[in-house]
Amino acid sequence: MKVLITGGLGQLGLELSKQLQARAEITDVYSISRQKLDISSEKSVQVVLIQYQPDIVINCAAYTAVDLCEEHEDRAYQVNVLGPRYLAQACNQIGAKLVHISTDYVFDGHFNNIEVIENEKYLSSPLEYRMNQAKRSIPWIETDEVNPQNVYGKTKVEGEEMVREYCPNHFIVRTAWLYGEGNNFVRTMLKLAETNKELNVVADQFGNPTSTKELARVIIDLVQTEYYGTYHATCEGVCSWYDLACKIFKIKGLEVQVNPVTSEAFPRPAKRPYYSALENKNLKELGLNTFKHWEEALKEYLGN
Template sequence: MKVLVTGVNGQLGYDVVKRLNLLQIDSIGVGRQDFDITDRAQTEAYITDCKPDVIVHCAAYTAVDKAEDEQEKCYAANVDGTRNIVEICKKIDAKMVYVSSDYVFDGEGTDEQKEDKPTAPVNYYGYSKEQGELVVKEALDKYFIIRSSWIFGKNGNNFVRTMLKLGKTKDEIDVVNDQIGAPTYTKDLAVLICDMLQTTNYGTYNAVNEGYCSWYDFALKIFQLARINIGVNPISTSEYPTRARRPLNSKLSKDMLDKNGFNRLPHWEDALKRYLEELNNQLGE
C-alpha cells in the first residue's frame, strides 16, 4: 500500500506521515513546495506519477477569521483543491481520507452533534469545509470523512502554544467559557486515520479526543500542567468578538467509530499531558 498525504507541513499531515513511517507503510508527504492543490493540471500530474492507493487530504485553508475576508482564497483551497484531489482519486481508483471540521455544524443545543445531523455552518471556513465534504460524497464511494476539532500538534501553531506564550508575558488573561468542545491531539488522530485507511469501513466519522471542556477549562489545565502561575478570567463569547462566528456546542458524537469497531481516542487531558512532554523534549533536543 502506498499513501500520499497532503499538507505534510501542517500539524496533522506531519503526524500522519510519522505514523505511517512507524507502521512501515509506504508514504509520500507533500506540501505547497511539491504542487499547488488549486492547480488541477499540477495536482493530476504529480499524483498520477506517484500512483498512491490512498490519499489523506490534510491540506487546507484554516485561518478561520481571515476566511471571512479572503473567501475566494479559502474556497479555492478547501473546495476547488479538494475537487482536484477527488477527481484524481476517482481516476486512479484510490481511497480518500478528507479531514473536515466541527465547524460544519451550527453548534446549537446541548446534545452531541451526530454524524448524520444536517450541516449548517455559521462561518465561511465552516461553509468551505462543508462544501468540500459534499464534493467528496458526490463523486466517490471509497472515502472517509473525518471531522475533528480544537486541534493541537507538534508541527504548528495552536491554542496550547498561544497559552504557553501568554503565560510568559501576562499576569492575567480572559478566555471564553461558553464554547464547548474536545481538544484533539494530532498524534492520536493520526493513529486513528492510519488504522482507518487500512479498512473498507467507508463513511463520515467524528473523531476527537474523549471528554469535553470550554476554552477556559482548557487554558486552566494547560497552565496547571505547565506550572505557570497566571490569572484566567472566564468570559462569554459576546465579550470576545471575533471576525468569524464560532459554534458554541462542538461536542461531537462518536457513534460511527463505535459502530465500525474503531478505537476511540484517549481523553483530552491525557493527550495534553503527552503533548506538553513532547514540547519539552523538543526544547531539550
C-alpha cells in the same frame, strides 16, 4: 501500501507522516507540501497523483485561518472546495482511497438541549446560562444536519460534498480543536503565560481538544478498512477554551489567573459555534474509537 499526504507541513500532515513511516504495513509515504502541490490547481493534482500512484491520499491541506476566510472567500473556496474536488476526481481515476479532513465548524453549534429551564435565562448571567446549557447539550453525531455559521465552515461543508460526489471510496473525518506541531491554542496559551500573570479566556464555546497524535493513529487504522463514509474523530470529553487553558497551566505548574469571559468579550470576524462537541459514533460502532480523553492526551503532549 503507498500513502500520499497533501498539506504535509501542516500540524496533522507532519504527525501522519511520522506515524505512517513507523507502520510496517505502509511501504511508501509521500508527504507533499503546498510548495510542491497546490491542491487548488487541477492540473497539478492530476500530475502529482498520476506520478506517485498512491493507494491512499490523505488530504490535510486546507485554508484553516478561520477569520481570514471571511475576508478571502474566493481563496477559501479554491482550497477548501475545489481542492477536495480535484483530489476526489483524481483518486477515483487512479483507484485510490481518499481521506478528507473536515471540521466541527460544519455545525451551527447551537445548544441542543431539549430541556428548557424556565426563567434560567433571566436569573443567571449570559455566561452561567450558556455553561448550564452546554452541560445539558448532546454532542453532534455524523447524521446530524450541518449548518455552518462562517465562511470556513461553509467551504468545508462544500468540500465534503465534492468528496462524496466524486470519489465513492472516501473517508470524511471531522475533527476539532487540533494541536500538534505548529500554531495552536495550547502553544498560544503557553506563549501568553510568559508575559502575563492574568488572562481572559472564552468560557462559552465548547468542543473537544484533540491531539494530532491521537487523530493520526485513528486515521491510519481507519484507512486500512473499507468502511467508507463520514466519521467524527476527536479526543473523548468536552470542555470550553477556558477549561482547556486552566488545564494547560495546571499541568505545566504555571501560576496564571484565568478569567472566564463570553464570546462577546473577544469579537472576531468569523462567528464561532457555541457548542460544536462531536460524538465519535461511527468509530465506536466499528470498534475503532481508540481516542484518549482530552486531558490525558494533553498531559502527554505537554510531556507530563
